[in-house]
Amino acid sequence: MSEHDDTPHPSTSSEPLSRAIGERYLTYALSTIMHRALPDARDGLKPVHRRILYAMRELKLSSTGGFRKSAKISGDVMGNYHPHGDAAIYDAMARLAQDFAMRYPLVNGQGNFGNIDGDNPAASRYTEARMAAPAEALLEGLAEDAVDFRPNYDGTLTEPVVLPAAFPNLLANGASGIAVGMATNIPPHNMEELVDGCLAMIRDPEIADDALVDLIPGPDFPTGGVIVEPKDSIREAYRTGRGAFRLRARWSTEDLGRGAWQIVVTEIPYQVQKAKLIERLAELIETKKVPALADVRDESADDIRIVLEPRARTVDPAQLMGMLFRNSELEVRFSLNMNVLIDGRVPKVCSLKEVLRAFLDHRRDVLCRRSQHRLEKIASRLEILEGYIIAYLNLDRVIEIIRFEDEPKPALMAEPWKAEGGAIAHLTEAQAEAILNMRLRSLRRLEEMELRAERDGLLAERAGLEALLASEAAQWKQIGTELGEVRKAFGKGTAVGRRRTDFDEAGEVVEVPIEAMIEREPITVILSKMGWIRAMKGHQPLDAEVKFKDGDGPAFALHAETTDRIVLIGTNGRAWTLLGANLPGGRGMGEPVRLMVDLPNEVEIGHVILPKPGEKYLLVSSDGDGFIAPSEELIAQTRSGKQVLNMREGAKTAVCRPVSGDAVACVGENRKMLVFALDELPEMARGKGVRLQKFKDGGLSDAITFTLADGLSWKDPAGRTRTEGDLTEWLGKRASAGRMAPRGFPRDNRFL
Template sequence: MAEGEKIISINIEDEMRGAYIDYSMSVIISRALPDVRDGLKPVHRRVLYGMSELGVGYNKSYKKSARIVGEVLGKYHPHGDTSVYDTMVRMAQDWSLRYPLVDGQGNFGSVDGDSPAAMRYTEARLKRLADEMLNDLDKDTVDFQPNFDDSLEEPSVMPAKFPNLLVNGTSGIAVGMATNMAPHNMTEVVNGIIAYLDNPDITVDELMQYVTAPDFPTGGIIYGYEGVKQAFHTGRGRVVMRAKATFETSKTGKEQIIVTEIPYMVNKASMIEKTAALINDKKIEGISDMRDESDRDGMRIVYDLKRDAMPSVVLNNLYKYTQLQSSFGVNNVCLVKGRPMTLNLQQLIQYFVEHRAEVIIRRTKYELAEAQKRAHILEGLLIALDHLDEVIALIRGSRDPEVARGQLISRFALSEVQARAILDMRLQRLTGLERDKIVAEYEDLMRLIDHLNAVLASDVLQRGIIKTELEDIRERYGDARRTEINYVGGDFSTEDMIADEAMVITISREGYIKRTNLDEYRAQGRGGAGSRGAVSKKDDFTEHLFVATTHEYLLFFTELGRVFWLKVYEVPEGGKATKGLPIQNLIEIPREDKVRSVLNVRGLKDPDYLENTYLMFCTEQGTVKKTPLEAYSRPRTAGINAITINDGDRILDVQLLAPNSEVVLASRFGRAVRFNESKVRSMGRSAAGVRGISLSDTPGDRVVGMVCLADPTQELLVVSENGYGKRSPLDEYRVTNRGGKGVRAMKLTEKTGNLVAIKDVNDTDDLMIINKSGITIRLRMSDLRTIGRATQGVRLIKIGSNDEISSVAKVAAEEKDESETEATLVVVDSSEELAESSSGVITVGVLDIELDDNTADEEPDAEDLA
């Protein structure tokens, strides 16, 4: 240790704590957080002040950016040139700042994330709006502080005639805290401040009538208003932003999604690249091509859609998986008197108004002092003019100016300043006209002094000046909102942009599923040949056909007793002649399993609905089970067990059950059992159920349908595999014990074939029948009269020799087309063959069937009465 040196032991924890706190405060105060008064961080303030001192105002020529950066670095900002240039560049980007403060010339980057050109290639100057930020800086309106080497002074805050923090926002990461403030519309903010000036006790909710929401420079849509309200009230909130998109059709007939505005701070090129990756990975389907057609006229991102894609579904998937929807986390942290604070909307306006009031007071005091100085000089000049001859003689008789000044002071009781002004006065001021000008100037100054004194003494006048200046700012720089507000939006919901409309859902035996608009199915006369429906493979045919709306849930019950969930709008759309997509592409059904029943429900969120709604299960071997819907209200991708299936059995049908419903089960050999749902107790999800009907001992018998009726006036329709069917009142199916063999549902013959379906119908229903070859017909139930339970029925659809009915469903009746020809009565022999045209559509006349000798109502046989 050298002589005279001394080592002092200190605690390293205390030293590290003190050093870290000093560093933290330096970052918080001098780097990362903006001042609530002018909304600027020190680097922004120094760039603007340096440009002003360099003389690159809005009405001056551009100067090289390197020259500006050097000026700021050398005088005010002791950090790297990159920080200064990046700051200046951002203040020049109209997609970064709602109201840019720097006018850049050259390549200043792009919304695609392209870097700006080097500072030696670009030029810049201040925007006119920046002049409003710096205005009155020379009138002692703000405090100045020494620069980093005490050689110069820089402003500690800008006078800021407009609320820059609110209109441009800011972001920054300090130590232990961060800020992220959204930009707003100038017109709205000024209107809000004026409302605050008129009523300082105004609430945040009242201010929100003027400042409705953030207004981002890239436009877009604010989706949902709760986050905005929370941010305005507390200073913290989450604002959801969406791109602005429209649907168009190209010249070639392709449907397109056109995006013209994207969320704030989203890199367009990166977003497109990530979207392409999602499309390649099949996470987003329905898009055939994507390209960026943006040019100098504006942004335009085009998504070409596949033929079977639904634009609203694709768009919502884009919102869900890409940056077409993003969020802005509002965190209004800024410096208030040197301390970081989180402020709400009312507080931000309050502190800005206080700053402007202080600026006006200091400016007024400065102007008053200057006016008083000038008035004092003019008073001396007027005294000299009133005693002109004596003053001239006194000056001519003096040996030098100092003697003359002393004599003027002693003779006329003048001040040093007044005497000097008289000696400096030019001879032309001695003319009468010039004297009048001095008198007029003095009178104007006295009025100005009175006004300035009144301003200093009156808060009302001070607020009036703030209001007038803000109105001028609004007039010159105010504009319309760029960002739309969707008040009804909320957390992301895929079905928000999808119309809730009826769809026909078809599922083939091979597992192909599609949805088709109900309007594509035209009602025909009973007995007609029908129109071509689903195009299927040679051995495939439609097995499930029903109607559901796009917002409903589909519950898929498989033959092995599992249940899966899917929204209707997630089912691919296709025309009547398309076969759809494999259901395994939509839900994770094992290869050895297949869908046996599909149920559509409106929602799975209401506890009362879930607990008071039951599902009735039925298997092909006649087992039934009743379970609350609540047991199936928690969707899982891999599905869950819905029922325990016995060996050799499989699920036939599952239906929603209304209280006190009548349950009717029909077997393939034409028997039906009817019992009340109360005969089946409620069971858990894993239960196997109880016996509902006893099947015939003859091999091949099984349950073909289940009907759950809440309305006793409903009628039952039974359909046989050869196209025969009939309507009968429910009362004709007498109540029997659950588990019995039941009564005859239809008289079966070789001509009719075995039973394939049982449905509850009335005159307001239409019936849709589809056979294994894909032929579909739609019948009005009002055209089919009611006949006895034990009859053979009438022909509903003409069946080919190697064909049979595969599926039957009821739909809401259509209005009858006046142009349709009423069906004529003809006798059809069961041996008639059907001709098929080259187009694959069966072509026969519109037929009706007269009853044969076997269709008369019959008395119940002994087996029925047993």
């Protein structure tokens, strides 16, 4: 073939790229959905978990037997059934042994299998495992043709398609997984409640969803906690298969005497790592996001004990916990998405009723298959027993044939034998083989009686099984009896079966004001030109001499209290908030404001104010645009602050003053002054505002609010206060140009 020959090779084929990728991705997606991520509704297991339990059964690791190395178990699973990484298999097995992850653990572990702090299990060579009792209940009947088997990945062995599952494991232990385009998340439930629900569905297949939820009121998490989801929301979640449950930690108050107390958390929400929870609580203390919390300690041993100390005795414990529920993983929202494989093939989001129905139908199928298998075994055994009985009735002739015939088996089959009731019978091949294999010690008289008793018992059992297979009602009654045995083994009367998760009302969360946590003391806040801030104790004279760094000097000084929120207004119209109690002391030079808030390098602090409740502020840009803002809208909750006054690039915040009176006076850089009514300005939370004064050139110098009847005052160059009573000449409408300022108006164009 030449170098440039484009003739396709006979073994290659071509197809459009979109179709090729589409088909391959669909194959991958189906494999992920069916063989990796979604559990089967019948036994509640994914393939890896099913293969682990089956491999442990093959290794004869019963719940009462010895342990085997986890490496051996995961190696067998990988080599025989699950050709994936042994680390993934071991992680899956370790989770089955974690009592904080599984409501009814399927594996008994010996060694370090991880903990609730989030630490990983020890390596598989250090740990040992065996099946737990619930796992044996899932596997019961596997040897009785209860389920279908399929070849393993290399065709050398077989594995079960699904386990017989004596209890609804999908709901009992829950499941979670992320497939392609779909996911599942099912919380664990209480076994006795699930059995009650199943029995109710057996009695009434058309039972209402609400009646079912009355029997199964909600999840039962292995780590306990308190569900505070409203009842109606739980009903809707179980009816649709989608929803969420709010789950809180369990806590109580410990009295320390003399009015002191502390909160002790004894149960944390499901799937919350304790170590990360402690870190989050410590972060809340450091950032003062929950000011009522002073300290957190982890005093846990085998049980959970997290101690929370309040900042003050006057704090209400319920209010403190309410704030912690809102700001930490002491409360989580566990989502419900019952997306499961129906009959191992079809992914579907099911309601609670549909999931239980899939389990019950599976149990009926298992019961019928096990009964049919037992009938076949009985038929085979009865055939042998009939042969034995014929041999006892004709014992001398049987011995004679065996002693003297060269081929005793055909002779036994050809001989007409006297049977019970005087009838004549011939032995089958199986009967003749069994007689030839019979031991001499079995020829005693007692053995014949035992054979007849065994035959009669098997005949009675066969009649019972045939009646069972012929009657659907009898089948459901038998299933109910089996579920009753499950309830006896794992119900609320057992140590593992008692309900761990309670229900409660969420209650109102009342935010405790930060001022309630801080002792109220007077301070003097000083901000330097270079942006260093400090708080000196007491109300010092604002003109008192204070030390600054070389090249620095005073910019702002004001009297405040430790409970005050101090608002910094930047030249870019953004507001930041500092708490008086959090300011550095006055012994040194203070600390840079830029370490406390996210203040851009190109922005300077233009104004420092102490907004009081009910106050309003006049905010105006150097372009002459502005509005009136309520004081509470100037307070920011985060380090990044909040944008209050919007302006074009190059403009700056010119005015931020408390509002009083009924009029506004503004003066431009062109020394023209305008007076207009205050009600012409809008009240806004944030924005650009409206034009206060029109300028041909330049911008706004200053603006102030005052009472028109009292006149407008300013200080002349000599420091004397001058009042202009008649302002008729400067009165006008907002956004007009105004007139030249009165004689004697300050040269810096400032009212104050």
